[in-house]
Amino acid sequence: MKCDNCNKAATVHLTEIKNGKKLEKHLCEQCAAQNEGLPVKSHTPINELLTNFVMAHSGIQKETGTACENCGITWAEFRQSGLLGCENDYALFERDLTPLLQRAHEGATHHIGKVPARRGGSGVPAKRAVDLSKLRKELARAVEAEDYERAAKLRDQIRQAEGG
Amino acid sequence: MKLSDLTSHAGEWLRGSGPMSEIVISSRIRLARNVSGYPFLTRCSRHQRQTLEHRVRDTILGAQLAPQVLYVDLDQAPQTDRDLLVERHLISKQHASAEGARGVAVGEAETLSIMVNEEDHLRIQVLRSGLQLEEAWDQINAADDKLESKLDFAFSPRFGYLTACPTNVGTGIRVSVMLHLPALKLTSEIEKVFRAAKDMRLAVRGLYGEGTEATGDFYQISNQTTLGKSEEEIISDFKHLVIPKIIDYEHHARKMLMTERTVALDDKVHRALGLLRSARLLTSEEVLSALSHLRMGINLGRVKDIDIRAVNEMFLQTQPAHLQKLQGKRLEGDVRRAARADFIRSRLNVG
Numbered sequence: 001m002k003c004d005n006c007n008k009a010a011t012v013h014l015t016e017i018k019n020g021k022k023l024e025k026h027l028c029e030q031c032a033a034q035n036e037g038l039p040v041k042s043h044t045p046i047n048e049l050l051t052n053f054v055m056a057h058s059g060i061q062k063e064t065g066t067a068c069e070n071c072g073i074t075w076a077e078f079r080q081s082g083l084l085g086c087e088n089d090y091a092l093f094e095r096d097l098t099p100l101l102q103r104a105h106e107g108a109t110h111h112i113g114k115v116p117a118r119r120g121g122s123g124v125p126a127k128r129a130v131d132l133s134k135l136r137k138e139l140a141r142a143v144e145a146e147d148y149e150r151a152a153k154l155r156d157q158i159r160q161a162e163g164g
Numbered sequence: 165m166k167l168s169d170l171t172s173h174a175g176e177w178l179r180g181s182g183p184m185s186e187i188v189i190s191s192r193i194r195l196a197r198n199v200s201g202y203p204f205l206t207r208c209s210r211h212q213r214q215t216l217e218h219r220v221r222d223t224i225l226g227a228q229l230a231p232q233v234l235y236v237d238l239d240q241a242p243q244t245d246r247d248l249l250v251e252r253h254l255i256s257k258q259h260a261s262a263e264g265a266r267g268v269a270v271g272e273a274e275t276l277s278i279m280v281n282e283e284d285h286l287r288i289q290v291l292r293s294g295l296q297l298e299e300a301w302d303q304i305n306a307a308d309d310k311l312e313s314k315l316d317f318a319f320s321p322r323f324g325y326l327t328a329c330p331t332n333v334g335t336g337i338r339v340s341v342m343l344h345l346p347a348l349k350l351t352s353e354i355e356k357v358f359r360a361a362k363d364m365r366l367a368v369r370g371l372y373g374e375g376t377e378a379t380g381d382f383y384q385i386s387n388q389t390t391l392g393k394s395e396e397e398i399i400s401d402f403k404h405l406v407i408p409k410i411i412d413y414e415h416h417a418r419k420m421l422m423t424e425r426t427v428a429l430d431d432k433v434h435r436a437l438g439l440l441r442s443a444r445l446l447t448s449e450e451v452l453s454a455l456s457h458l459r460m461g462i463n464l465g466r467v468k469d470i471d472i473r474a475v476n477e478m479f480l481q482t483q484p485a486h487l488q489k490l491q492g493k494r495l496e497g498d499v500r501r502a503a504r505a506d507f508i509r510s511r512l513n514v515g
Contacts, residue, residue: 111324
């Protein structure tokens with residue numbers, strides 16, 4: 001397959017959903033880097049690997065960022081271990097965590113599902129939230145299958161469920 | 165209930181019964197939970213870690229989660245006991261080899277286990293034979309409710325259940341289905357499964373979870389996304405989309421072997437049987453691989469005089485810790501390999 005922009009072989013394949021429409025792009029590495037701002041590297045240079053390794057083990061990277069009052073962890077320390085120090089860290093590092101969470105959880109930023117009874121949940125997952133996310137998924141599938149009649153119906157259902 | 169009572173039979177997950185058990189070995193769900201007010205474990209002091217372990221242990225034992233619950237203090241337990249629990253999938257390898265105050269509670273015919281002070285304060289697990297995800301969810305949800313009424317779990321309305329690693333935050337749920345896929349391996353089509361799994365944002369691991377090889381053609385498929393999807397949605401995707409698709413692939417490959425490569429198939433199965441019946445020294449990898457082919461042979465009706473349950477049990481009882489527990493002594497090197505071969509021959513009724 002050839003790049004959409006030039007004649008080189010396309011090695012980067014992007015699927016974007018914009019306003020419910022699927023957009024596919026096939027690009028070579030250079031065009032992907034230029035047009036989409038995607039840093040594409042097939043090989044990490046050896047010196048970069050070494051630098052990262054040395055930095056990780058010497059503590060050079062330690063930033064003087066905010067430390068959690070409760071557990072003492074800093075953002076840099078979390079980045080090294082991958083583990084947070086206490087429950088307060090989610091609120092403390094909320095801004096920095098959000099993009100990480102989006103990458104790890106298919107773009108999600110908010111919890112859907114069980115809520116403990118003592119935190120106001122009924123012990124069972126919130127029914128409404130389940131239905132909404134299901135409807136949205138079905139809508140995406142209907143659009144993909146070009147079943148616009150069904151998609152329109154689903155859209156109305158979602159609007160109704162959202163109360164608007 | 166004592167730990168040694170477990171060795172004489174296969175754990176619930178390897179009983180080889182339950183829906184779709186010719187391909188689906190087991191269904192597992194685990195929930196990650198932390199107790200509010202204590203730091204996560206890497207930031208706990210020794211004292212906090214101990215207090216936490218005692219508090220969680222007492223809560224578990226007082227919560228009436230099952231008629232009988234066995235609690236093992238892993239900081240005190242000997243290595244073989246810890247290995248035994250790993251082989252039975254009741255604790256993780258990491259939990260077995262870690263240090264400091266930690267434990268595991270096991271109950272309800274080994275379907276329920278709760279690791280205390282692993283990566284999170286609690287890792288609740290339900291493990292059932294065959295494809296039983298909804299049953300597993302009902303069981304674990306009820307256990308979680310009981311624990312929740314006694315312990316205030318760290319939770320935020322936006323992020324859900326708060327976990328040490330942000331990859332588990334939200335529902336804290338990991339759904340894993342263990343599949344036996346020998347035909348896909350033999351026909352070199354297993355890559356298809358890996359690709360399909362990757363497309364659906366699922367992880368594929370070996371028999372003993374994270375960082376283990378897929379030995380004996382066993383593969384564990386599990387979800388990675390825990391935020392933004394409800395527990396029911398994740399389970400329903402597994403039950404209705406993911407697992408049926410893989411079962412279809414494997415059935416297709418088995419059918420192909422039966423119709424187009426009958427001799428090659430029989431050769432594989434009977435070579436495995438020959439090895440198990442005749443060898444005098446066997447490693448656990450050799451056994452896993454041979455038992456895998458034998459299991460497929462029985463499921464496809466190519467071998468008729470061997471009970472599938474005996475094969476399922478041998479998978480477990482030939483593992484190092486089980487073998488040593490059954491023999492009642494430490495075995496090393498060739499002595500262990502000889503004991504393994506003897507054990508298999510006795511189970512297959514050959515001298």
